[in-house]
Amino acid sequence: xxxxxxxxxxxxxxxxxxxxxxxxxxxxxxxxxxxxxxxxxxxxxxxxxxxxxxxxxxxxxxxxxxxxxxxxxxxxxxxxxxxxxxxxxxxxxxxxxxxxxxxxxxxxxxxxxxxxxxxxxxxxxxxxxxxxxxxxxxxxxxxxxxxxxxxxxxxxxxxxxxxxx
Amino acid sequence: xxxxxxxxxxxxxxxxxxxxxxxxxxxxxxxxxxxxxxxxxxxxxxxxxxxxxxxxxxxxxxxxxxxxxxxxxxxxxxxxxxxxxxxxxxxxxxxxxxxxxxxxxxxxxxxxxxxxxxxxxxxxxxxxxxxxxxxxxxxxxxxxxxxxxxxxxxxxxxxxxxxxx
Amino acid sequence: xxxxxxxxxxxxxxxxxxxxxxxxxxxxxxxxxxxxxxxxxxxxxxxxxxxxxxxxxxxxxxxxxxxxxxxxxxxxxxxxxxxxxxxxxxxxxxxxxxxxxxxxxxxxxxxxxxxxxxxxxxxxxxxxxxxxxxxxxxxxxxxxxxxxxxxxxxxxxxxxxxxxx
Amino acid sequence: xxxxxxxxxxxxxxxxxxxxxxxxxxxxxxxxxxxxxxxxxxxxxxxxxxxxxxxxxxxxxxxxxxxxxxxxxxxxxxxxxxxxxxxxxxxxxxxxxxxxxxxxxxxxxxxxxxxxxxxxxxxxxxxxxxxxxxxxxxxxxxxxxxxxxxxxxxxxxxxxxxxxx
Numbered sequence: 001x002x003x004x005x006x007x008x009x010x011x012x013x014x015x016x017x018x019x020x021x022x023x024x025x026x027x028x029x030x031x032x033x034x035x036x037x038x039x040x041x042x043x044x045x046x047x048x049x050x051x052x053x054x055x056x057x058x059x060x061x062x063x064x065x066x067x068x069x070x071x072x073x074x075x076x077x078x079x080x081x082x083x084x085x086x087x088x089x090x091x092x093x094x095x096x097x098x099x100x101x102x103x104x105x106x107x108x109x110x111x112x113x114x115x116x117x118x119x120x121x122x123x124x125x126x127x128x129x130x131x132x133x134x135x136x137x138x139x140x141x142x143x144x145x146x147x148x149x150x151x152x153x154x155x156x157x158x159x160x161x162x163x164x165x
Numbered sequence: 166x167x168x169x170x171x172x173x174x175x176x177x178x179x180x181x182x183x184x185x186x187x188x189x190x191x192x193x194x195x196x197x198x199x200x201x202x203x204x205x206x207x208x209x210x211x212x213x214x215x216x217x218x219x220x221x222x223x224x225x226x227x228x229x230x231x232x233x234x235x236x237x238x239x240x241x242x243x244x245x246x247x248x249x250x251x252x253x254x255x256x257x258x259x260x261x262x263x264x265x266x267x268x269x270x271x272x273x274x275x276x277x278x279x280x281x282x283x284x285x286x287x288x289x290x291x292x293x294x295x296x297x298x299x300x301x302x303x304x305x306x307x308x309x310x311x312x313x314x315x316x317x318x319x320x321x322x323x324x325x326x327x328x329x330x
Numbered sequence: 331x332x333x334x335x336x337x338x339x340x341x342x343x344x345x346x347x348x349x350x351x352x353x354x355x356x357x358x359x360x361x362x363x364x365x366x367x368x369x370x371x372x373x374x375x376x377x378x379x380x381x382x383x384x385x386x387x388x389x390x391x392x393x394x395x396x397x398x399x400x401x402x403x404x405x406x407x408x409x410x411x412x413x414x415x416x417x418x419x420x421x422x423x424x425x426x427x428x429x430x431x432x433x434x435x436x437x438x439x440x441x442x443x444x445x446x447x448x449x450x451x452x453x454x455x456x457x458x459x460x461x462x463x464x465x466x467x468x469x470x471x472x473x474x475x476x477x478x479x480x481x482x483x484x485x486x487x488x489x490x491x492x493x494x495x
Numbered sequence: 496x497x498x499x500x501x502x503x504x505x506x507x508x509x510x511x512x513x514x515x516x517x518x519x520x521x522x523x524x525x526x527x528x529x530x531x532x533x534x535x536x537x538x539x540x541x542x543x544x545x546x547x548x549x550x551x552x553x554x555x556x557x558x559x560x561x562x563x564x565x566x567x568x569x570x571x572x573x574x575x576x577x578x579x580x581x582x583x584x585x586x587x588x589x590x591x592x593x594x595x596x597x598x599x600x601x602x603x604x605x606x607x608x609x610x611x612x613x614x615x616x617x618x619x620x621x622x623x624x625x626x627x628x629x630x631x632x633x634x635x636x637x638x639x640x641x642x643x644x645x646x647x648x649x650x651x652x653x654x655x656x657x658x659x660x
Contacts, residue, residue, distance in 0.1 A: 041307055138291070140203050141204035188516075367615065368651070
């Protein structure tokens with residue numbers, strides 16, 4: 001089984017710029033992370049953009065969707081900032097692709113000691129290999145359907161939206 | 166969904182003893198790891214033993230199996246040393262429990278910077294939530310059926326055994 | 331020998347705020363760092379402020395100077411942001427105290443894997459125990475006299491100012 | 496000022512062998528450590544041996560001493576296992592070289608998250624630049640004269656031997 005991985009940036013890949021003291025994007029850490037995880041799954045990794053998800057536009061989302069459509073794989077893992085991950089998931093769902101698409105990210109940059117990123121990448125890789133076609137958000141060890149999830153901005157965790165809400 | 170987690174030791178939880186310069190077991194890091202992963206899945210964690218899997222006896226395996234049978238959950242994640250992980254998986258399979266049991270571990274202790282443990286824990290947690298009942302080994306980002314896997318002791322990775330072997 | 335340690339903030343102690351994605355100050359990591367370094371030197375640690383050194387005012391510098399004067403110890407280590415470390419050193423030098431005062435900091439927050447902070451703290455602690463009275467900046471493994479040093483903002487390292495400059 | 500650095504192994508440089516689950520020596524981490532510390536001190540680093548200090552023989556110690564004598568620098572930093580660091584310091588002292596020789600090491604391997612090694616390297620580098628000629632053990636943030644120090648094997652820290660003991 002081969003999995004397509006699309007990198008879009010997000011907290012995951014933020015680095016500390018020691019010259020100006022700000023966080024910024026350099027290169028993705030995804031390859032290094034899969035290597036440290038001794039991952040032997042067939043992966044095709046491609047960086048589509050390296051941006052903060054608050055800066056993501058409709059054009060960016062279209063680019064992600066088109067890439068999901070065009071690629072040969074039907075299991076796709078997308079790294080994404082958490083702030084608008086749910087919006088992108090909803091956007092991708094409108095394409096109704098017969099593919100399993102999992103979005104994941106991190107609350108803390110991978111290069112910080114206390115990052116959740118490595119764990120999230122592992123669980124996203126697990127879920128993407130066995131979930132039915134559809135669009136999912138994988139965070140906090142769980143897989144959420146794209147239309148039943150929201151980010152709780154106070155706690156920083158993702159929650160299921162109950163049907164009666 | 167609630168997941169049962171059984172800790173048995175293995176490289177995962179090895180610590181460095183600064184007094185005698187040897188690796189040893191103190192406490193499990195599992196709780197700390199799930200916390201760092203901001204995991205919100207309902208988990209019941211229980212330490213059954215803290216041993217090197219080379220030291221695991223039939224009695225130990227029976228204890229693990231009995232605990233899997235007795236517990237209320239039907240999705241179970243077991244942390245285990247990699248050396249005899251496949252043997253324990255095979256032993257558990259003889260019980261033919263209608264439960265999804267996933268064994269995982271690490272090649273490098275969690276407390277080492279280059280550990281694969283946090284990634285493995287994430288992927289095991291993903292797989293255990295969606296695989297059908299059965300016994301699986303989750304390592305290197307993949308889920309292997311208990312009877313189709315072996316550890317390659319030269320490369321340190323787990324491999325699928327093809328049906329014609 | 332007892333050393334006084336004054337904490338003023340700086341990159342050293344910056345944390346990542348997972349809710350808003352920005353760096354901020356929570357508590358100092360100094361105690362934890364000395365503990366990890368298994369430091370047995372007698373230390374009196376006191377936090378004077380937790381600020382970015384670009385925000386440091388004359389009033390803040392006066393507060394630092396007064397604390398250096400008032401404290402019983404004659405060997406003092408100050409953690410400080412690197413951007414205005416040299417300015418604070420020059421300010422403290424005007425007090426002509428018969429004490430050894432060493433300022434140190436970090437280019438990368440301690441909580442980032444690639445931080446120089448732990449190394450700098452070690453070398454600052456070494457230098458403060460054996461240098462003659464005076465004010466020094468300790469960075470990049472070296473001790474600079476307060477009036478012979480500048481931060482090179484392009485390379486992010488501290489350099490000696492040659493006498494003919 | 497140029498400092499000579501001799502590497503002899505010790506806990507400092509121990510790596511985890513993921514194939515056999517044992518600690519071993521591969522290459523020294525010294526260069527990487529000085530780089531992470533953004534060290535700009537002129538350093539000549541040379542690996543003399545990579546051994547556990549419990550395995551160090553008189554021949555090994557003679558080799559270290561000869562190298563200290565022969566090298567052009569008069570400030571020397573030696574990384575060494577902690578178990579027989581004091582013995583090697585005493586051996587070097589018999590040569591009565593007009594040089595400042597500092598031995599340092601670590602209780603926990605550098606690659607472990609909780610290592611004291613990076614801190615010790617920093618403080619040793621500070622001390623070696625300002626102490627008078629002599630042989631010293633630098634551990635726990637302190638510099639000990641070679642003939643006034645012992646390792647407390649219960650606490651894992653180095654202690655000063657009072658003159659009346």
